[in-house]
Amino acid sequence: MSDKSTIEETKRSKKVLVLFAHPAQTESEVNVPLFHEAKLNRHVTAVDLYAEYPDFNIDIEREQQRLIDHDVIVFLFPLYWYSTPSILKEWQDLVLEYGFAYGHEGTALKDKIFLCALSAGGKEEAYQTDGFNHYTIRQLLQPLEQMAQITQMTYVAPFALFGSRTAQEEARVYEHRGKWTTLLNKLTTNSLDIEKAQHIENLADLCTPQGE
Amino acid sequence: MTGYFLYAFIYLVAAVIAVPIAKRLGLGSVLGYLIAGLVIGPIFGLVGDETVAIQHFAEFGVVMMLFLVGLELEPRSLWAMKSKLVGLGGLQLGLTTALITVAAMWLNQPFGISLTIGLIFALSSTAIVLQTLQEKGLQKTEGGKSAFSVLLFQDIAVIPMLAFIPLLAIPELINAGTEHGGNASSHDSFNLVEGLAPWASGLVIIGSVAFLTIGAHYLSRPLFKYVAASGLREIFTATALMLIIGIAALMGLVGLSPALGAFLAGVVLANSEFRHELEANIEPFKGLLLGLFFITVGAGINFSVLSENPMLIAGLTIAVMLSKAIVLFVVALIFKIKGTNKWLFTLSLAQAGEFGFVLLSFASQNYVLPNDIISILSLVVAISMFLTPGLFILFDKAIIPRYKSAKSTRSDDEIDEKGTVVIAGIGRFGQIINRLLVANDVKTVVLDIRSEQIDLIRRIGTKAFFGDASKPDILHTAGAHESALLVIAIDDRETAAEMVKYAKHAYPNVKVLARAFDRGHGYRLRQLGADYVVSETYHSALEMGAEALRSLNIHPFHVERQKMAYKNIESQQNDVLYHAWADDASGERIDNNYLKLFIELESLIEKALKADLHDKHSRMRGWTPPPKGYAEKLAPDEKPDETEGH
Numbered sequence: 001m002s003d004k005s006t007i008e009e010t011k012r013s014k015k016v017l018v019l020f021a022h023p024a025q026t027e028s029e030v031n032v033p034l035f036h037e038a039k040l041n042r043h044v045t046a047v048d049l050y051a052e053y054p055d056f057n058i059d060i061e062r063e064q065q066r067l068i069d070h071d072v073i074v075f076l077f078p079l080y081w082y083s084t085p086s087i088l089k090e091w092q093d094l095v096l097e098y099g100f101a102y103g104h105e106g107t108a109l110k111d112k113i114f115l116c117a118l119s120a121g122g123k124e125e126a127y128q129t130d131g132f133n134h135y136t137i138r139q140l141l142q143p144l145e146q147m148a149q150i151t152q153m154t155y156v157a158p159f160a161l162f163g164s165r166t167a168q169e170e171a172r173v174y175e176h177r178g179k180w181t182t183l184l185n186k187l188t189t190n191s192l193d194i195e196k197a198q199h200i201e202n203l204a205d206l207c208t209p210q211g212e
Numbered sequence: 213m214t215g216y217f218l219y220a221f222i223y224l225v226a227a228v229i230a231v232p233i234a235k236r237l238g239l240g241s242v243l244g245y246l247i248a249g250l251v252i253g254p255i256f257g258l259v260g261d262e263t264v265a266i267q268h269f270a271e272f273g274v275v276m277m278l279f280l281v282g283l284e285l286e287p288r289s290l291w292a293m294k295s296k297l298v299g300l301g302g303l304q305l306g307l308t309t310a311l312i313t314v315a316a317m318w319l320n321q322p323f324g325i326s327l328t329i330g331l332i333f334a335l336s337s338t339a340i341v342l343q344t345l346q347e348k349g350l351q352k353t354e355g356g357k358s359a360f361s362v363l364l365f366q367d368i369a370v371i372p373m374l375a376f377i378p379l380l381a382i383p384e385l386i387n388a389g390t391e392h393g394g395n396a397s398s399h400d401s402f403n404l405v406e407g408l409a410p411w412a413s414g415l416v417i418i419g420s421v422a423f424l425t426i427g428a429h430y431l432s433r434p435l436f437k438y439v440a441a442s443g444l445r446e447i448f449t450a451t452a453l454m455l456i457i458g459i460a461a462l463m464g465l466v467g468l469s470p471a472l473g474a475f476l477a478g479v480v481l482a483n484s485e486f487r488h489e490l491e492a493n494i495e496p497f498k499g500l501l502l503g504l505f506f507i508t509v510g511a512g513i514n515f516s517v518l519s520e521n522p523m524l525i526a527g528l529t530i531a532v533m534l535s536k537a538i539v540l541f542v543v544a545l546i547f548k549i550k551g552t553n554k555w556l557f558t559l560s561l562a563q564a565g566e567f568g569f570v571l572l573s574f575a576s577q578n579y580v581l582p583n584d585i586i587s588i589l590s591l592v593v594a595i596s597m598f599l600t601p602g603l604f605i606l607f608d609k610a611i612i613p614r615y616k617s618a619k620s621t622r623s624d625d626e627i628d629e630k631g632t633v634v635i636a637g638i639g640r641f642g643q644i645i646n647r648l649l650v651a652n653d654v655k656t657v658v659l660d661i662r663s664e665q666i667d668l669i670r671r672i673g674t675k676a677f678f679g680d681a682s683k684p685d686i687l688h689t690a691g692a693h694e695s696a697l698l699v700i701a702i703d704d705r706e707t708a709a710e711m712v713k714y715a716k717h718a719y720p721n722v723k724v725l726a727r728a729f730d731r732g733h734g735y736r737l738r739q740l741g742a743d744y745v746v747s748e749t750y751h752s753a754l755e756m757g758a759e760a761l762r763s764l765n766i767h768p769f770h771v772e773r774q775k776m777a778y779k780n781i782e783s784q785q786n787d788v789l790y791h792a793w794a795d796d797a798s799g800e801r802i803d804n805n806y807l808k809l810f811i812e813l814e815s816l817i818e819k820a821l822k823a824d825l826h827d828k829h830s831r832m833r834g835w836t837p838p839p840k841g842y843a844e845k846l847a848p849d850e851k852p853d854e855t856e857g858h
Contacts, residue, residue, distance in 0.1 A: 057776050060833055098838035104845055 016187050017070035018046040021077040021085045029168040030119045030161055031078055034180050043188035045070060049087050056090050063095040064108070072113040072187050073153070078164065079120040082140045092147065101151045114153040115203065116141055117180070119164035127162065138201060154194065159183055159203040179207040222259060223507055226252045242340045242566070243598060245503045249510020259511055267508040267573065273501025274570055275460055276494050278471045281367050282478020283491055293361060300358055300547055301365020307539045308334040315535065324380040328580050329589065331373050332572060333532050337565030338363045339502065340600050345560065348604070355556030358549055362561060370567050374469040377571065378578040420466045424459060424473055428480040436486045440663045440678060452493040485666045485678045488659065492685040509569050513594055517587045525588060529595045537562040555611040559603040564593040632657060632695045636681035636711065637702035638669050641727055641748060645699055646674060657690045682707045684714060693719055700726040705733050709740055716741035735793045754778060773834065
């Protein structure tokens with residue numbers, strides 16, 4: 001009985017890889033808690049890239065194996081100049097090789113799910129076409145969306161927290177952390193509504209802890 | 213001569229058998245010595261009259277102990293704990309003395325005798341308590357720290373007591389003593405101040421104390437430096453002994469307590485860079501002499517007195533311990549020491565101590581206490597010390613479980629000490645490590661065997677000590693057992709290897725980072741258990757090679773990539789090479805056939821590097837552009853797949 005349900009579970013469950021990039025973790029109020037939360041889930045592999053490669057000497061072989069071993073790839077980072085911290089760009093440049101991630105024989109990432117989980121200092125109103133930053137967060141992350149496209153991954157909306165510099169003072173971190181836990185559970189149990197998740201603006205809106 | 217050997221042998225055999233057994237039973241070494249004394253003295257009668265003579269000799273261990281207590285007391289840290297020291301210690305000492313004095317007077321003793329008894333029983337056993345606290349890991353708890361403050365205050369208070377007690381001398385006893393031809397005259401035959409006018413003797417005393425403190429401060433350093441430069445370990449030991457014996461002799465000449473002088477000299481030398489080396493040199497002598505002292509105390513216990521007054525002695529012991537515990541409990545309440553700490557403080561200090569014995573024999577020499585009282589009081593002191601392990605067991609079994617449920621809420625405040633780092637060797641290599649650590653607020657203890665080096669480092673404001681870090685006791689006094697890390701940065705291969713071996717054996721929980729001389733040495737350190745090994749020239753050579761390439765106008769980032777490739781190959785091959793080394797060397801290691809081994813290793817790594825250079829894929833890996841013409845192939849293939857996907 002229990003054997004059967006375990007098999008059933010492993011069949012449905014997905015393995016999630018969280019690639020965490022934060023170059024100033026002593027200052028972190030949002031991302032480090034999320035990273036620790038991710039480490040608690042046994043179906044999630046959480047990697048602190050700046051800790052593993054403090055000199056940016058990224059082990060290509062090892063990182064590619066990690067990608068092969070997981071079904072969902074998550075970049076977890078604070079937004080730096082409308083993009084990822086530099087180590088994630090370095091990681092892309094080194095790990096997503098021709099013949100591995102793209103190109104004729106490069107199909108290692110095919111049908112995996114890719115998403116960004118990020119915190120942005122600016123307010124949500126600022127990330128609008130008529131707002132202070134002129135572009136929505138989805139628009140700004142288009143290079144990553146296209147990265148997912150060309151590597152044949154399924155791109156879902158970013159899981160974003162805006163106004164992150166004051167989130168702690170305004171007691172929003174706890175709620176966001178709850179949503180993150182829900183997201184990880186949905187991803188590992190394969191119960192995220194992918195169709196909805198692809199088209200929504202902020203994935204956090206799909207992850208209220210109570211349910212759908 | 214043979215007789216002396218025989219007695220020495222009996223003492224040593226008793227100690228060697230009894231102390232380890234006592235330790236294993238959780239009774240502590242002091243009780244082991246006391247039991248050893250009991251066995252060879254009153255029980256089997258193997259030793260006899262000479263114990264008194266030996267005891268006088270062994271009391272010198274107390275002088276050494278006070279010197280070491282002084283050494284531990286940097287004036288600054290003494291100042292930092294002043295309120296606890298004076299408050300807790302002063303209150304405990306004052307209240308206990310008063311209580312016991314009153315009790316003794318109630319038992320019809322005259323005031324002088326009562327006060328002496330009060331002072332004697334106000335003291336607790338530093339040796340037993342500190343050792344037990346350390347064994348049980350309680351010395352960093354609030355209760356443990358408070359107990360230490362009290363013990364320290366008592367140790368210091370012994371000195372004025374030694375000066376004060378002779379003033380309470382009983383005239384009849386002095387007369388009796390001198391009529392017997394008394395040992396007092398033999399004691400004072402070398403007294404310089406005898407026969408001088410009071411003002412002159414006062415001047416001589418002040419002058420010699422001033423000479424002692426100033427001399428210890430200014431003369432000891434050139435002396436130690438001169439001796440250290442000779443590099444002869446036993447001469448350093450001889451110098452340390454010379455210092456203490458000299459102080460004791462000087463103090464004796466002017467009629468002051470040798471213990472006081474040793475303590476003063478210790479405090480003066482506490483800031484010296486030679487402190488740890490001194491401690492390590494004196495410690496074994498102190499340990500042995502104190503051990504001998506405890507044995508003679510055990511041997512001197514008078515069983516006939518015990519069997520004559522069993523009820524009296526049992527009653528006195530219980531009364532003394534109970535009154536000490538009550539005073540301690542009240543002091544703990546006043547100073548708001550809470551929970552298990554309050555009980556630890558109360559129970560741990562409720563015995564009389566080894567200084568009690570010292571004061572008793574001192575009181576006897578100075579005709580303050582009559583001998584029949586002394587023999588009874590000695591038994592009370594000894595029995596209360598025997599009972600101390602029982603008090604700790606009571607604490608473990610009865611007190612801790614009661615507080616267990618509440619413990620989770622207050623466990624945080626006990627981890628208040630940041631792990632320190634011991635750095636052995638502060639040459640070119642160790643300095644950089646130390647600077648980096650200190651800049652990050654890490655507490656370091658730096659040891660080096662070259663006193664010029666220590667001088668230099670001290671001038672820049674780094675705390676450094678002279679000492680041979682390869683000596684186990686030096687490592688211990690530097691706090692290696694409590695540290696988080698041990699960095700071995702000494703440039704002697706054999707010593708470094710021995711240190712790694714010893715450190716991993718003695719302190720398995722302390723991480724050891726070791727500097728290797730070269731590859732073979734590095735593998736050896738790794739084999740001996742070093743947690744991290746780096747060759748002293750590896751990184752600087754790589755950096756210099758990179759600069760050479762850059763000087764040849766090769767693009768700096770390309771150079772950086774080459775450097776990374778080198779590092780990657782090195783770290784990949786390192787394990788393989790290490791195991792090859794370990795297998796190959798097993799038969800030949802004794803011959804130290806390293807040269808041959810190195811040639812083999814070099815060819816191995818060269819092969820590994822070359823293979824990688826020829827393997828185009830892995831060498832060019834990283835930021836590799838896709839092949840020419842890939843874009844044409846990419847577009848048509850991708851499109852349909854992508855749109856069908858979801």
